[in-house]
Amino acid sequence: MQLNDQEQDVLDGSEGSARAHAMSLLVKYGIALGAEKLVDTNSVCGGVVGSLPGRRDVLPPEKRDNMDAVYSLLSLDSDVTMHIPPVKTNTYKLIEAMDPDHYDVQGVAESTQRLVKDTAKFCSRIGVQTCNTCAPYLVGNVPIFGEHCAWMESSAVIYINSVIGARSNVEGAHSAAAASLVGKIPYWGYHVPENRLGSHLIEVDCSIETNLDWGLMGYWVGEMVKENVPVLSGIKGIPNTNDLKHFGAAAGSSGGVEMYHLAGITPEAPTLKAAFGGHKPKETIQFGLAERRKAYDYFSTGKDLNIDFIVLGCPHSSLEQIRQVAALLEDKKLSPNTALWMFTPNALKTVATKMGYTKIFEQAGAYIMSDSCAALSKVAPAGAKVAATNSCKQAHYLPATLGLETWLGTTEQCVQAAITGRWEEGLK
Numbered sequence: 001m002q003l004n005d006q007e008q009d010v011l012d013g014s015e016g017s018a019r020a021h022a023m024s025l026l027v028k029y030g031i032a033l034g035a036e037k038l039v040d041t042n043s044v045c046g047g048v049v050g051s052l053p054g055r056r057d058v059l060p061p062e063k064r065d066n067m068d069a070v071y072s073l074l075s076l077d078s079d080v081t082m083h084i085p086p087v088k089t090n091t092y093k094l095i096e097a098m099d100p101d102h103y104d105v106q107g108v109a110e111s112t113q114r115l116v117k118d119t120a121k122f123c124s125r126i127g128v129q130t131c132n133t134c135a136p137y138l139v140g141n142v143p144i145f146g147e148h149c150a151w152m153e154s155s156a157v158i159y160i161n162s163v164i165g166a167r168s169n170v171e172g173a174h175s176a177a178a179a180s181l182v183g184k185i186p187y188w189g190y191h192v193p194e195n196r197l198g199s200h201l202i203e204v205d206c207s208i209e210t211n212l213d214w215g216l217m218g219y220w221v222g223e224m225v226k227e228n229v230p231v232l233s234g235i236k237g238i239p240n241t242n243d244l245k246h247f248g249a250a251a252g253s254s255g256g257v258e259m260y261h262l263a264g265i266t267p268e269a270p271t272l273k274a275a276f277g278g279h280k281p282k283e284t285i286q287f288g289l290a291e292r293r294k295a296y297d298y299f300s301t302g303k304d305l306n307i308d309f310i311v312l313g314c315p316h317s318s319l320e321q322i323r324q325v326a327a328l329l330e331d332k333k334l335s336p337n338t339a340l341w342m343f344t345p346n347a348l349k350t351v352a353t354k355m356g357y358t359k360i361f362e363q364a365g366a367y368i369m370s371d372s373c374a375a376l377s378k379v380a381p382a383g384a385k386v387a388a389t390n391s392c393k394q395a396h397y398l399p400a401t402l403g404l405e406t407w408l409g410t411t412e413q414c415v416q417a418a419i420t421g422r423w424e425e426g427l428k
């Protein structure tokens with residue numbers, strides 16, 4: 001790999017041991033992937049691990065409260081404790097283990113609360129923005145077209161690659177942490193223009209209307225194309241951020257898709273021909289009502305119609321999605337046996353509270369939760385066995401991570417089930 005003088009100096013230790021180690025990690029990572037150079041980045045999203053119970057147990061007991069030691073090992077893969085300097089890039093923290101305003105509702109032990117608090121303090125010290133969300137593009141981290149980024153979180157990477165035209169691979173905890181310290185990332189994968197061209201053509205011949213429709217189509221497309229770049233044609237109208245959030249999250253969960261094009265809609269696909277760079281698609285696949293049904297049936301793991309837990313906000317919800325649910329909950333009460341948690345970034349929770357939405361949720365017996373999520377934070381109401389969600393990604397993970405039987409439906413179906421306590425079956 002070719003390094004410029006500045007990169008070589010950092011590698012040689014001119015900016016201290018932590019940045020030298022970070023540069024060396026990125027060089028090894030780049031060489032392993034065949035990258036010939038590094039590129040500058042000023043947009044990183046990563047996880048500052050160490051707040052989930054058990055994660056620090058790999059450190060000797062005397063080091064578990066030392067965040068430099070925790071970060072050195074868990075985020076930078078170094079047994080040697082380094083003093084961690086401030087980050088050099090605009091760095092956002094992804095999802096946190098718990099919602100600090102709802103420790104009681106989420107049943108968080110005091111020992112875990114302490115882990116969350118000292119992780120937040122450490123983030124402030126090194127300048128990592130504690131937006132604690134899987135949807136940083138909803139709260140101010142919006143890269144520009146063509147910008148090189150180093151983001152973790154598949155649903156966020158597919159969004160910025162496809163909808164914005166920024167450039168990122170799905171990074172791991174170590175590469176994202178290293179990138180934040182030196183402002184570099186290896187030039188490979190979706191940083192390279194030719195790798196961003198479409199591979200498979202998906203001809204859509206049914207109308208795609210709700211967030212659930214977009215999620216089902218995304219899940220099915222991911223199954224079909226795996227880690228390739230699908231190009232969808234035949235989409236009627238212009239989807240919104242919420243639709244594409246659900247589409248990308250689902251395609252990333254079922255197949256590992258990190259980039260897609262919507263012909264005539266997304267920025268690198270002004271035409272079908274441009275999306276494929278003038279090449280022929282490897283395969284042409286149809287998506288219609290039969291495929292939508294197949295994707296839905298895949299998720300029918302629910303058997304019991306009595307619902308304990310409704311999960312909304314995967315990926316984290318926008319204000320508009322909160323507003324929609326608040327309108328459905330106004331002057332209603334949830335069934336005494338059913339909980340409804342809607343997840344959102346903490347910044348949007350603040351606005352939701354000012355707008356009066358939080359009060360409407362609480363009067364109905366529901367919660368707007370921030371920072372965390374049911375499936376990845378592994379939090380659910382005590383004793384919950386049967387869940388329902390409007391998100392294919394959440395439905396993909398809930399049975400495995402929390403052992404919940406899961407139903408999938410529209411937002412309206414989910415809110416209705418929270419009120420009646422019963423699931424009304426069927427694909428709407």
Ligand code: F3S
Nearest residue numbers: 134155314315373376
């Ligand atoms: Fe976000 Fe959790 Fe879904 S991290 S994308 S809400 S599984």
